[in-house]
Amino acid sequence: MTTETTDAELTIWRDGRFQADEWTRAAEDEAVADGPAILPLERFLAERDALVSRNAPLGVSVEPNEAIEELAPHLDRVALVTLNFPKYSDGRSSSSARLLRERYGYVGEIRAVGDVLIDQMPLMRRCGFDSFAVTNPVTRKQLAEGQWPDVPFYYQPTGSTQQAEVPAGTRPWARKPS
Amino acid sequence: MYRYDEFDHGFVAARVDQFRDQVARRLTGELTEDQFKPLRLMNGVYLQLHAYMLRIAIPYGTLSSKQLRMLGHIARTYDRGYGHFTTRQNLQFNWPALKDIPAVLDDLAKVEMHALQTSGNCIRNVTTDHFAGAAADEITDPRPYAEILRQWSSIHPEFSFLPRKFKIAVTGAPKDRAAIQVHDIGLELKRGPDGGIGFAVYVGGGQGRTPMIAHKVRDYLAEEDLLAYVEAIMRVYNLHGRRDNKYKARIKILVHETGAEEITRQIEAEFVEVRKTELLRLPDSEIERITAYFAPPVLAEKPARSSAFEAAKADSAAFADFATYNVTPHKAAGYGVVTISLKPIGGIPGDATDVQMEAIADLADAYSQGEIRVSHEQNLVLPHVALDDMPALYAKLAEHGLATGNAGLVTDIIACPGLDYCALANARSIPLAQDLSNRFGSPERQKEIGELKIKISGCINACGHHHVGHIGLLGVDRRGEEVYQITLGGSGDETASVGTLVGPGFKTEEVVDAVETVVDTYLKLREGPDEPFLAAVRRLGQQPFKEALYGTA
Known part of the structure; x- marks a missing residue:
C-alpha cells in the first residue's frame, strides 16, 4: 500500500522543487533509528566510534554558536549537515557553510533549517547551502510560484561549488551565475 | 571619479x-x-x-x-x-x-547611484577624507580602496546579516579627517618598509551608547591583502559578535570583551586561512585600473600666489574670513580646496535646497572639474578651485546663501535630525544648533573663539557624533523633559578621544547659556589665541569648567 504524500510533507526545497524529508532527527537520549538519521553535533562527536558500524547515512545538526571546526575532521562520514538560522537575521550559519565548503572541502548536503525566508535563500545558496527546510507559508508560496530573488551580479568570489559562478569582466572578484 | x-x-x-x-x-x-x-x-x-x-x-x-x-x-x-x-x-x-x-x-x-546598504546590519557606505585626492598632506588617494571595498561589500552573501551595522573609514593622510578611530574598521594608508602602499588597520572604534577608540590590530598590511584581511575581520565578527543585545552587538564590544590581543590573534589566524585561497588577493593591475578612475584632474599650471585672491582678501573682510576658514591648501600650487558651509547662521545643519544643489553643481562645472564632496561634518566641498577663481566663486556662493565663512568654527555645528524627524530621538537637535549658531554667529566672536567643534545628538545613539565633539551635547529625556548633557574634550581626528561628561544636564532654556559659559571660561583661561579649545581642555581638565557651570561645591 502506498502512502499519499501531501504538499505539507514536502518540506525540503532542493534542486528547484519541494521534496520529502528522508531524514529523521534522533532525540537526546533515544537510540538512533534505522535509515538516514541526524544527530546533534555534541552527540555525534561523543558517539562517533560506535556509529561507524551503522549502514545508513549520518547527518549532523550544528547550531550557530557551535564551532564548525570540530566537525571538520569527521566530514568524510557525514552525508548531511544542517545549519540552523534561529532568526533570518542571524547570519552565523552562513559563515559556517562557507567554511564547510571552501575551507574543509565538504561536498555533501548542507541544509538550512530554522527561520528560512526567500529573500535570504539566494545568498545562502552562494554560501554553499543546497537544500532548505522551508516552513514559512509565504516563502513556500513564492518558491512554488517560481520566485528566486537573486541579483545575478556578484561582487564576491565565494568559491562555493553549489552555485556555479563564472568570472565577469576584469575584476577578479566579480562573478555571474554560469 | x-x-x-x-x-x-x-x-x-x-x-x-x-x-x-x-x-x-x-x-x-x-x-x-x-x-x-x-x-x-x-x-x-x-x-x-x-x-x-x-x-x-x-x-x-x-x-x-x-x-x-x-x-x-x-x-x-x-x-x-x-x-x-x-x-x-x-x-x-x-x-x-x-x-x-x-x-x-x-x-x-x-547617474550611477543607489540607496543600497544605507541601513540594515551590513557593511555600510565606506567613508573617507572629504579632501581625498586634493589635500596637500595626503600620502595617496584613499578612494580607490574605498571603491574596491564598496564593490566587494555589495550584497555580500555571508556578511549581510551581521550582529549589527558595520562602518569602515579610510584615510590617505596622517591628519585624519575621516575619524577612522571611531569606526568599526579604520584604515590608514601608509608607506611600508619596502616603499609599497599598505594600511595600518584599526578595529573596534565606535560611538553610540558605549563610545570606544579603536585598537590598532595591524601596523602594516600590504594593499594586495586588503580584502582578505577585511574578510577575516568580518568573519570573526559575524561568528562571535554578540547577538543577544543590540546595544552590545557592535564589534567594539566584541573587541572589548575578548581583549585586543586575543581578537588580534583570531583575526590574524583567520587571515592566514583566507589568504591561502588567493581568491581575494588584489592584483596590482586591478588596483591600478580602479585608481585610474581617480586620476588627479589636469589643472592648468598656476603660480603659487594669486594676485586676484590676495586683492580680494585685502578688499573684503568677509572674503578674507572665507579664505582663512573655508579654503584649504591643495596639492597643486595656485589651487585651493573650498568648503561650502551648509551651516548658515541660524540655519539647519546639512540641509540644502534643490536650487542650492543645482547652483553648486553649476559652480563645480565652472570652477572645480565637475566634482563635489560631502564631508562627514555635513558640508559640501569643491576640491579643485584655482585661487584666481575664488572671488568669483565666492560671489556666486553668496547669491545662494552658501558663502558662510565658518568652516571649523563654533557655528560649524554637526547635528543629527533629532526629535523633529527621528523616531529614536529623546530631544530636538536642530533647534538647539540654530540657537547656538545665533548666539555665537557674529564674525568677530567666532574668530576670537577659533577652532571649536560642537556636535549634537538627540539621543544616545550618537548620530550627531557628540562623543567626539570638542563640546558634545547629548539630548536625553528626564521625566518627560528634554535635557542636554555636556561633554568636553572629545575629538575624532588622529588624536581621537571620547569627551567627558562635565556634570548634570541642562534644560532647553539653559543649555545655550551653559555652552556660552564653557566658551567664556576657555577664553579666560587659554594661554593665548594660539591655544585652541581642545588643547586648552586637555591641559586644564574638567575642573574649571565644572566650577564655572555649577559653582564651587
Whole structure:
C-alpha cells in the first residue's frame, strides 16, 4: 500500500522543487533509528566510534554558536549537515557553510533549517547551502510560484561549488551565475 | 571619479527591479509592514516619525555635478525641495511617498547611484577624507580602496546579516579627517618598509551608547591583502559578535570583551586561512585600473600666489574670513580646496535646497572639474578651485546663501535630525544648533573663539557624533523633559578621544547659556589665541569648567 504524500510533507526545497524529508532527527537520549538519521553535533562527536558500524547515512545538526571546526575532521562520514538560522537575521550559519565548503572541502548536503525566508535563500545558496527546510507559508508560496530573488551580479568570489559562478569582466572578484 | 561599467549597471538595475516589485506588493497589501520592513531597509527606506525617509548612498562622499543635479531634481520632484546631508557622507530625503521610491531609484541609477546598504546590519557606505585626492598632506588617494571595498561589500552573501551595522573609514593622510578611530574598521594608508602602499588597520572604534577608540590590530598590511584581511575581520565578527543585545552587538564590544590581543590573534589566524585561497588577493593591475578612475584632474599650471585672491582678501573682510576658514591648501600650487558651509547662521545643519544643489553643481562645472564632496561634518566641498577663481566663486556662493565663512568654527555645528524627524530621538537637535549658531554667529566672536567643534545628538545613539565633539551635547529625556548633557574634550581626528561628561544636564532654556559659559571660561583661561579649545581642555581638565557651570561645591 502506498502512502499519499501531501504538499505539507514536502518540506525540503532542493534542486528547484519541494521534496520529502528522508531524514529523521534522533532525540537526546533515544537510540538512533534505522535509515538516514541526524544527530546533534555534541552527540555525534561523543558517539562517533560506535556509529561507524551503522549502514545508513549520518547527518549532523550544528547550531550557530557551535564551532564548525570540530566537525571538520569527521566530514568524510557525514552525508548531511544542517545549519540552523534561529532568526533570518542571524547570519552565523552562513559563515559556517562557507567554511564547510571552501575551507574543509565538504561536498555533501548542507541544509538550512530554522527561520528560512526567500529573500535570504539566494545568498545562502552562494554560501554553499543546497537544500532548505522551508516552513514559512509565504516563502513556500513564492518558491512554488517560481520566485528566486537573486541579483545575478556578484561582487564576491565565494568559491562555493553549489552555485556555479563564472568570472565577469576584469575584476577578479566579480562573478555571474554560469 | 569611478564610472560604472555594464556589470555595475546591471547590478543596480536588477536590484531596483526587485525592489519595485516588493513595493508594489506592499502597496497592494500582499506584504504586511512587518514582512516589508527588512526588504525596505535593505534599500535604504526607513519609516520615521512622520513619513518614510530615503537614505541615498554617496560612496566615500564623492559626487559629480551630474549626480548633484539629479539629487536637486529628486528633491524638487519627489520631496519638499530640500535634502539633508548626513554625518555618514550620505543624503537623506525626509518626505518621499513610498509609491514614488522606485522612480527615485530609477533616477538615481541613471547617474550611477543607489540607496543600497544605507541601513540594515551590513557593511555600510565606506567613508573617507572629504579632501581625498586634493589635500596637500595626503600620502595617496584613499578612494580607490574605498571603491574596491564598496564593490566587494555589495550584497555580500555571508556578511549581510551581521550582529549589527558595520562602518569602515579610510584615510590617505596622517591628519585624519575621516575619524577612522571611531569606526568599526579604520584604515590608514601608509608607506611600508619596502616603499609599497599598505594600511595600518584599526578595529573596534565606535560611538553610540558605549563610545570606544579603536585598537590598532595591524601596523602594516600590504594593499594586495586588503580584502582578505577585511574578510577575516568580518568573519570573526559575524561568528562571535554578540547577538543577544543590540546595544552590545557592535564589534567594539566584541573587541572589548575578548581583549585586543586575543581578537588580534583570531583575526590574524583567520587571515592566514583566507589568504591561502588567493581568491581575494588584489592584483596590482586591478588596483591600478580602479585608481585610474581617480586620476588627479589636469589643472592648468598656476603660480603659487594669486594676485586676484590676495586683492580680494585685502578688499573684503568677509572674503578674507572665507579664505582663512573655508579654503584649504591643495596639492597643486595656485589651487585651493573650498568648503561650502551648509551651516548658515541660524540655519539647519546639512540641509540644502534643490536650487542650492543645482547652483553648486553649476559652480563645480565652472570652477572645480565637475566634482563635489560631502564631508562627514555635513558640508559640501569643491576640491579643485584655482585661487584666481575664488572671488568669483565666492560671489556666486553668496547669491545662494552658501558663502558662510565658518568652516571649523563654533557655528560649524554637526547635528543629527533629532526629535523633529527621528523616531529614536529623546530631544530636538536642530533647534538647539540654530540657537547656538545665533548666539555665537557674529564674525568677530567666532574668530576670537577659533577652532571649536560642537556636535549634537538627540539621543544616545550618537548620530550627531557628540562623543567626539570638542563640546558634545547629548539630548536625553528626564521625566518627560528634554535635557542636554555636556561633554568636553572629545575629538575624532588622529588624536581621537571620547569627551567627558562635565556634570548634570541642562534644560532647553539653559543649555545655550551653559555652552556660552564653557566658551567664556576657555577664553579666560587659554594661554593665548594660539591655544585652541581642545588643547586648552586637555591641559586644564574638567575642573574649571565644572566650577564655572555649577559653582564651587
